Amino acid sequence: MLEIGSYIGEKYKILNVIGRGGMSTVYLAMNERANKQWAVKEVRREGVENYEIIRQSLIRETEMLKELKHENLPSIVDVLDEGDSILVVMDYIEGVTLDQVLKESGAQSEKDVMDWAVQLCNVFMYLHSQSMPIIYRDLKPANIMLKPDGKIVLIDFGTARYYKSGATHDTTTLGTKGYAAPEQFGGWGQTDVRTDIYCLGKTLHHLVTGHDPCEPPYEIYPIRHWDASLSEGFEKIIEKCTQANPDKRYQSCSEVLAALNHSAELDHNYRHELKINAIIFVVTASLAAVCLVASVGFNAMAGALEDRGYLSYIEEAKGELTKEEQINTFVKAIMMNPTSSTAYLELLNSIFLENGDYEPDEDLALRQILLTEWTDGKTLEEKLSEKPEEYAEFAYRLGLDYYYAYDGTGNKQMALKWLKIAADSKSLDDVSRSRAEKLSKIAGYYQKLGQVDYTGDSEDGYKNLWEDMTEVASGDIVKGDNATTAIMIYRELVHQIYANALHFRNAGVEYDEMSGWLTHIKKVIEIEIDESKENNPEQIKSLKETLSDDMLYAWKSLNNAFSESAAVTTESADEISK
Secondary structure (H helix, E strand, O other): OOOOOOEEOOOEEEEEEEEEOOOEEEEEEEEOOOOEEEEEEEEEOOOOOOHHHHHHHHHHHHHHHHOOOOOOOOOEEEEEEOOOEEEEEEEOOOOEEHHHHHHHHOOOOHHHHHHHHHHHHHHHHHHHOOOOOEEOOOOOHHHEEEOOOOOEEEOOOOOOEEOOOOOOOOOOOOOOOOOOOHHHHOOOOOOOHHHHHHHHHHHHHHHHHOOOOOOOOOOOOOHHHHOOOOOHHHHHHHHHHOOOOHHHOOOOHHHHHHHHHOHHHHOHHHHHHHHHHHHHHHHHHHHHHHHHHHHHOOOOOHHHHHHHHHHHHHHHHOOOOOHHHHHHHHHHHHHHOOOOOHHHHHHHHHHHOOOOOEOHHHHHHHHHHHHOEOOOOOEHHHHHHOOHHHHHHHHHHHHHHHHHHEOOOOOHHHHHHHHHHHHOOOOOOHHHHHHHHHHHHHHHHHHHHOOOOOOOOOOHHHHHHHHHHHHHHOOOHHHHOOHHHHHHHHHHHHHHHHHHHHHHHHOOOOHHHHHHHHHHHHHHHHHHOOHHHOOOHHHHHHHHHHHHHHHHHHHHHHHHHHOOOOOOOHHHHHHHHO
16 A cells, blocks of 8 residues: 555655555545645556556556546546556545435435436547447446536546447446446447436436345336336336347437436326316406406407507516516416417516526426417417417527527537428518528438437547538627627537547647638627626526536637647637637
C-alpha cells in the first residue's frame, strides 16, 4: 500500500484512503503545485491472480478514457507503472456509488432512477457513437458515482471493449454475473450496444426495487411484483431492456431514451386516467359553452358581443390570476370562438411557455382542451382546422414548442405531426413554411430511430445535420417570428455544437464556420433581442442568460474537437466567448 504523506510521480501527495475493492485501493491525492485534488487507483501485483491481464485491462481503460470527454465520465491525467503496481491518476469525484446508496437506504424513488437512466442513456449514446463504438459491458450500481448535485459519473472501464464489425464473438467474457447479458457468457454472438442496454435494464431494476440480481431468487421479476406503486410504463421499458435475445431488446440507447421520455404513455393507468379526465373536462367545458352561447345569443348584435367577450377573456387570462384560473379563462375564450387561433396561441405563449419550457403536465392540459367537444359534437381541434390558416399558425407554433422546449430539452417525435401540418400549409409565410419543412425532415429521423441517424461508418451524415440546422437558423428569426422562437432555435444549434463538434469536424465542417455561428448568436441575443421591448421581458431575459451559459460549453467543446488539428487554445476560445 502507498504510505500516507508520500509522493508519487514527484507531484501527487497521498492524503488518505477513500476506497478499497477486490483488486485495488483508491487514494485521495493532492497536486500541491496546482492546488487540485485527484484520485489515485493502485493495483498491486501481490496477491492478484492474472496480474498481467489486469494490467493490460487497466492500460486499455486509461487509453480509452484519455480520448473521451463527457460530463458523465471521469478524466485520466496520469498512468504510472511502478513495476509491482500500476497507479492511475484520475478526476476525484466527490460523492458515493449507487451501490452504497442502495445499502444505506434501499430501493430508490422511480423519479430519481428515471433521471439516472436518462443520464446513463446519454453517456452510452456518446460511447456508442465513437468512430470505434465503445461497449462498456459492466454497468452496475457499484460502477456509478452519484455526485452531490444529482449528476452521475460512470467509472471503471476495465471490461469495456471496442466493437469490431464482422466479429462473431468476444475474445474474453467479462462482466458481472447478475447484471451481464447472456452474450457475455456465450450465445447470441459478440457483445454490442444491446449488451449495455441489457446491463442498464438490470441496473435500473436493482435501483428501483432494491433487489440485488446477484442474490436469490436470481430471476428478474417485473418491478411491480416488488412494489405495486411503480408505473407500468417503467416496468415495460425494463422488461424490454432485459430480453435474453438481443434482437428483442431496444436496438439503441436513443430508443431507450425516447421510451423513457414517453414512459407515461406506456402506462395503462395513465391512458385510463387521461380518458377519464378528458370526459370530465368535456362535460364541464361543454356546460360552460352552453352558458356562454346563451349569454350572447338570440339578438342582432350577437357577433359583435361575442368578439368583444372573446378578446376580453384573453386579456383577463393574462392578468393577475392563478395558473389554473388563467387556463380556465383561456378555455372560455376558446369555447366562444374555437376557429380562431388567437386564444390558443396566447395560452401557449403566456402560460405554458412562461419559463421557456413546455412541461408534460401543460401538454396534457392542452391535449385535453383540444379533445374537448364543442356544441356541434366536433372537438376543438377539429373546429380550429376548419380555418386552415388559423390551424397552420397554431400547428407551427406548437410544433416549435414540442421540437425545442418540451420537458426542457425538446421532443422531435411529438413535433412531427404539427410541423407537417405547418409545412403543408399554403397560408404561412415562406420563411415559416420552409423552417417547418426542414424541422419536420429532421423530426422524421427521430420518429424512425429515436434520434437523428447521422452515425455510421462515415461522418458524412453530420455534414447534412449541420447544413439542416444552420439553414433553419438562417435569416432574421427575431423579425420573422419572435424572440422566443429565435432563442429556442439558437439553443438547439448551440447544443448540437456542444454535443457533436468532433463529428462535425470529422465531416468537414470548419472551425471558423462553427465559431462564426456562435459569434452570430452572441450578437443577436446581446444586441438585437431587447427584453425590455418584449411582452414577457423576464422570460426573455432568463432564456438569454441560459443560452449565454450554454454557449460557454459549446466553445469549449468546439475547442476540444479542434485541439489536435488547429492552433486553437482553450484560452482563445474562452476569450472569444467573452
